[in-house]
Amino acid sequence: MLLAIAPSMHKVFTLFSTVLLSFPFLWAGKATAGPHGEYIELGKLAGCCGGTASYEEGGRVGHLCGGNLDLRCRHNSACYCINGVNIYGQHPVSGGPDQLKISGLDWRRVIAPLLSPPVIPPLRCVCIDPGHGGSDPGSQMQRHGLVEKQLTLDVARRLRTLLEAKNIRVVLTREEDNFIALANRPSIANRSGCDLLLSIHFNAADGSGAEGVETYILPSQGTASTARLQNLSAKDREFFPNNRHDGKNLHLGYCLQRELGTLQLSKDRGLRRGRFLILENANCAAALVECGFLTGASEGQRIGNPQHRQAIAQALCRGICVYGNCR
Ligand SMILES: [Zn+2]
Numbered sequence: 645m646l647l648a649i650a651p652s653m654h655k656v657f658t659l660f661s662t663v664l665l666s667f668p669f670l671w672a673g674k675a676t677a678g679p680h681g682e683y684i685e686l687g688k689l690a691g692c693c694g695g696t697a698s699y700e701e702g703g704r705v706g707h708l709c710g711g712n713l714d715l716r717c718r719h720n721s722a723c724y725c726i727n728g729v730n731i732y733g734q735h736p737v738s739g740g741p742d743q744l745k746i747s748g749l750d751w752r753r754v755i756a757p758l759l760s761p762p763v764i765p766p767l768r769c770v771c772i773d774p775g776h777g778g779s780d781p782g783s784q785m786q787r788h789g790l791v792e793k794q795l796t797l798d799v800a801r802r803l804r805t806l807l808e809a810k811n812i813r814v815v816l817t818r819e820e821d822n823f824i825a826l827a828n829r830p831s832i833a834n835r836s837g838c839d840l841l842l843s844i845h846f847n848a849a850d851g852s853g854a855e856g857v858e859t860y861i862l863p864s865q866g867t868a869s870t871a872r873l874q875n876l877s878a879k880d881r882e883f884f885p886n887n888r889h890d891g892k893n894l895h896l897g898y899c900l901q902r903e904l905g906t907l908q909l910s911k912d913r914g915l916r917r918g919r920f921l922i923l924e925n926a927n928c929a930a931a932l933v934e935c936g937f938l939t940g941a942s943e944g945q946r947i948g949n950p951q952h953r954q955a956i957a958q959a960l961c962r963g964i965c966v967y968g969n970c971r
Pocket of ligand 1: 775776782783792845846
């Protein structure tokens, strides 16, 4: 359910995607070779589905509207804005002004799956991982007295209270300020039979002035982390236990990033792919959220405010509940 849409709209949405996914000849007849496999021009894609394509900013920004899909893309960028949420694919948009082309692989692995999300059984148990702890403080912002390991535990406790109020069992990978090895964290979720693992973090970037929220899910087999797009490593070619949940991960990541993006003044830095140890070995849907930059001038101050951390926990709870149909 991309987007908590009404059932009637969901049918339109599903029809839109089914047309594109069920008639490969439509795709094959309109695709052309590009720098990373097959590409299809935005206008032809719109023609396949009865939607419309338009261009802005001198033809460098494309806009596809069809069914309940609203997709924006930018020349030379792998970041798509899908129904208002930024999501990174693997291959930058190519083509010339007013003739942008989208990678067929990105369509099939990122955009189309969001249009036909998997059926998620009701959530029974959620594992929350407060990042860092003990001898590992994580990021710090001395000036504001912010220490990541304390903030992640605070948000995890708030989120636990919210989820338990919805009758969902919650397991924390750590209850106090103690060190838990990264490799042991997914094991805790696996042993507890959890349906979902969420690792909570805060970001830092010295001197860049960066602010905003990010969500990470594991790259599917044969694809790279967002930070290393198109440069496949040996690990990228491996299949990890969490890759059995690629479809659920994408849907979970989308739901979380959409809700984090509603936090006041928070910039949407997008749903990304990251090869984090805690994600690789989780036997359930899993995501890692970066809930803002401690080093951001105003964002750091907001994170230091308990009311903002409660808003973060509420956003995460909404994202989990939309994903898991437990509103
Ligand atoms: Zn961290």
